[in-house]
Structures are given as structure tokens and as C-alpha cells.
Amino acid sequence: MTDLLRQEIKQTKPFESAAHEAFLNIQRTSDHLTRRLVEMMKPYSITPAQYNVLRILRGAGEKGLINKEIGERMLTFVPDVTRMLDRLESRGFVCRERGAEDRRLVTAFVTDAGKALLSELDEDLRLFHQQLFVECGDSEIEQLINILEKLRS
Secondary structure (H helix, E strand, O other), rough: OHHHHHOOOOOOOOOOOOOHHHHHHHHHHHHHHHHHHHHHHHHHHHHHHHHHHHHHHHHHHHHOEEEEHHHOOOOOOOOHHHHHHHEEEEEOOEEEOOOOOOOOOOOEEEEEHHHHHHHHHHHHHHHHHHHHHHHHOHHHHHHHHHHHHHHHO
8 A cells, every 4th residue: 555645644653443444535636636627617707616516417418306306316415505506507507397286396497598518518528537547457446347346234
């Protein structure tokens, strides 16, 4: 094992276990990747969570989704999907319609402006992902995916 994480967090003692070190490495890496993603999205004045909502709604197509369904599909937990939709709607990226049969259900849809923003971001994100994994081969990436999926199962 390398001591890179210990150096980064200025820890002088050894970790309790390899599992503890791995866990902290995942947390540190997640934070690092999130900060880089936030910086990449700054010119678009959008957060990664807002991008995720727009991406989910684009994938839902014409039928749109209700708040609960959006929340279930989010990559990271968002406690208030309604408030996020409010912000996206005020910027013209999302529109919402109240259900005809059940007025309590509000369905959200991505607008043409939201789709245009996503189209702009698509290429930048493709390059961003390429740059992140430039030092990794396909087999290493597949191995990483398998390990991460094991941890979540």
C-alpha cells in the first residue's frame, strides 16, 4: 500500500485496517471528483445535482417524472427535490404539470432550454471523464466498477 492518503490528510499513525484505508480513500476520491465536477460546471451556473435532475428528466422523455421517481434515480441523496425543481423551473430548464386525475401528483419535464444546456454539457462531460481515467486501462476501469458495485450490494 502506498502512503499517499496518509500524506494528503497528514495522518502520522497507520490506519486501523486495509478496509479502513480503502473506505477513507473512497471518501477522499469522491470529494476530489465532486470538487472537479463542480468547477467544470461553474461556467454553466449549474450544480452536479441539478445536472443530474436534468439528465434524469431527459432520459424519462415525454412522460416526465414525479418528484419521488426523480429522487429514487438521483446519484446522490437530495433531501428536497421540489426546491431543486423550483430553481430549475425559474431558470426555464424544467416545467411541471399537475395531474388531471390526482392533483397531488406533479410531473416534471425537461424543457427545450434544459435540453440545450444538456447538449452543451454532453461533450464537456465526455472529455472530463476521459481526462479522469486517462491513466487507467479498460480492464482497470471494469475492475473498479465491479469493486464499487460489490460495495453497494
